[in-house]
Amino acid sequence: MDFCRTVELVYDALPLRPLRDRLIRAHMEKCPRCQARLLSRDEARGLLVAPDRLGDAEALWRRISAEAARLAAGEGPAPVRGAARYRWAAAAAPALVVAATGFWLLREVGRGGFDASAAGPADRFEIAYVRVGGTPAQTLVYRPQGTDTVFVWAGRTP
Amino acid sequence: MDEQDIIGGCLRGDPVSSRAMVESYGNLVLSVALNVVGNRQDAEDVCQETFLQVFRRLDRYDRARSFKTWLLTIAYRRSLDMVRKKRRFKDFSERARFEPAVLQRGGNPHPAAPEPLPSALLTKLSPRERTALTLWANEGYTAGDIADVLSCSASTARVYLFNARRKIKALLENDHGLLQNG
Numbered sequence: 001m002d003f004c005r006t007v008e009l010v011y012d013a014l015p016l017r018p019l020r021d022r023l024i025r026a027h028m029e030k031c032p033r034c035q036a037r038l039l040s041r042d043e044a045r046g047l048l049v050a051p052d053r054l055g056d057a058e059a060l061w062r063r064i065s066a067e068a069a070r071l072a073a074g075e076g077p078a079p080v081r082g083a084a085r086y087r088w089a090a091a092a093a094p095a096l097v098v099a100a101t102g103f104w105l106l107r108e109v110g111r112g113g114f115d116a117s118a119a120g121p122a123d124r125f126e127i128a129y130v131r132v133g134g135t136p137a138q139t140l141v142y143r144p145q146g147t148d149t150v151f152v153w154a155g156r157t158p
Numbered sequence: 159m160d161e162q163d164i165i166g167g168c169l170r171g172d173p174v175s176s177r178a179m180v181e182s183y184g185n186l187v188l189s190v191a192l193n194v195v196g197n198r199q200d201a202e203d204v205c206q207e208t209f210l211q212v213f214r215r216l217d218r219y220d221r222a223r224s225f226k227t228w229l230l231t232i233a234y235r236r237s238l239d240m241v242r243k244k245r246r247f248k249d250f251s252e253r254a255r256f257e258p259a260v261l262q263r264g265g266n267p268h269p270a271a272p273e274p275l276p277s278a279l280l281t282k283l284s285p286r287e288r289t290a291l292t293l294w295a296n297e298g299y300t301a302g303d304i305a306d307v308l309s310c311s312a313s314t315a316r317v318y319l320f321n322a323r324r325k326i327k328a329l330l331e332n333d334h335g336l337l338q339n340g
Contacts, residue, residue: 018317021317021320021321022313022317024320025316025317025320028320028324029320037324037327037328038320038323038324038327039291039322039323039324039326039327039330041294041295043326043327043330044291044294044295044323044326045295045296046277047276047277047279047280047326048189048193048276048277048280048291048292048295048296049189049192049193049274049275049276050189050296051185051186051188051189051296052185053189053274054185054188054189054192054274055185057180057181057182057184057185057188058181060180060181060184060185060188060202060205060206061177061180061181061184063202063206064180064205064206064209064210065173065176065177067206067210068173068176068209068210068213069173071210071213071214072171072173072176072213
């Protein structure tokens, strides 16, 4: 038995579960001592519910007959129709999301870009080069404190 | 009425044959479902869904195969669906356990005799292992037959059965040891 336990411990250390299960099973099927460590059929029956312990199947038929009659009449049973509805809903939901996203994207593209007037009032701002003799000049801008006067001094770039 | 008469009658939509099928195989399906899902209410739901599917799909049944195995394959799949559904709503079930109004929603709340239920030890097994053990112990199925129901190879079915037998035996021995020590 010690040998069997050692073998089992070694197998248990294997990382692949299917391989481990198969090796342990192969060992135990051949090993008479290990056979005693498996549940017998009689022991298993004592733990399970057998068909003959369930009494008359008449009650089952009463439960099933209404749905079976509806089925025979060509009507689909309610749970199945419900399941089909859920399948349709599951398929329709992603399609709706894609359609809504596509509509939104198209609407944004159709607007023709950024609307500057929508951004509200802003101070005018311009950049221009001061040129002397056709080339950008060396420029100084001076505004004395407390006045609105601005002096611009431009000279030829050395 | 033999098996082939029942199948033929059900294919023609004969209600007498439908009833004969439920009365012939109802307890078999119910016992497998009960052993896999673990409670009567869900097992009866599984049983109903199984037979309704059988009535709907009977034209697809290959008569070269065993009808019982085909029927049990459907019962096993419906049981697995139920186990998965139960797992998803586990939180709700745990809450419902403390709500008598929910517990009394169906069936007789005071049955005359206690209904047979599988041992709680079976909850330690996976649904596949429970099915393999049920078919082996109750129906005398071989690994090949179990493989047909579980839709796997015979070798894999043997592993499921072997694991089930080993785990439950170990649990039983452990319980026995605890009782002796206690």
